[in-house]
Amino acid sequence: MQLTMTGEYALRAMLYICSYPMGTFFQISDIAIKNDIPDNFLRKIIPRLCKAGILRSQRGTSGGVSLLKHSKEITPLHVIETVEGEMALNKCLIGSDFCSKERWCSVHILWCETQQKIKEMLSGKTFEELAKTNSERFLHFHSHKQNNKSQKKSKNNKE
Amino acid sequence: MQLTMTGEYALRAMLYICSYPMGTFFQISDIAIKNDIPDNFLRKIIPRLCKAGILRSQRGTSGGVSLLKHSKEITPLHVIETVEGEMALNKCLIGSDFCSKERWCSVHILWCETQQKIKEMLSGKTFEELAKTNSERFLHFHSHKQNNKSQKKSKNNKE
């Protein structure tokens, strides 16, 4: 009944990325270090976010990743389901043959309603809002890294 | 992000038990067969419900289990947390050192709110209601077994 580390890391990475201006490029190893994520593991997660159109990646020297979709259009649910697959509270909600028709029951209905509510809540805030709230509270926290980043931004911000 | 089979089986068993009058005794093997639960597995789950005061068990010949708490006082959340431990959507909600204070973040708050909502929903209906709804829809389903049960009930209903 828990998010896996894959989802957790994806959320951390997205919150980090979204706390900088759109267009800023990041190296995966930088994201990993700043957010306590195993570098090699993050390298398996980021490409999924790229394929989903959330991030864009650039290979080669001075490459990296940056936001493709605007943070106001990205929600936690979106990120979680991108990296972990569709969320399902109970196996019988996946649509398999786990639940026989005979056992379609009142508890099943409760699961459906609960799951629906969760999805609403996890898609009720955008990363723009989340990142804003976060940086308002901790604007001192990454402040010294902003300089590095703006320098890098000017180098890579070519489109 | 899913209920385990332990929780699923516990819910099935409770829904089954609560669809009969309070005081009715059931053998574990009977519950297992009627609800597609591996017998040996259910034997590891039932004792937890007994220790939590939800069920009562009777050893020895013509023993079994029956409701101890009234079904109107039992909720799905109660059953799930009894057999699976406290529900936590994210490791950082367990209270461990998973989440550093520095990373207390806006996503964390969203987790808290979502988890709270889930708990509200899963404790918003009692098994009395759930069993009633269920039997109204499928009162034909276990009807032929009611006879067996009432026979057994008269034998064991000694308190």
Place this chain on the structure above:
DNA sequence: ATTAAATGTGACAAAAACACTCCTATTTGG
């Protein structure tokens, strides 16, 4: 062209969780 620096990806592996099974108590009515 070469090279260095970045991401992409498939294979592999250790560890943990899950979903049981098995065996041996222990209790209880007859």
Place this chain on the structure above:
DNA sequence: CCAAATAGGAGTGTTTTTGTCACATTTAAT
């Protein structure tokens, strides 16, 4: 004492999780 029921610890095979590693690919700069 025996048969029938639950109690519970130990063990086991499978799957999932959480990575690691090696190698391939792409790209900018020299």
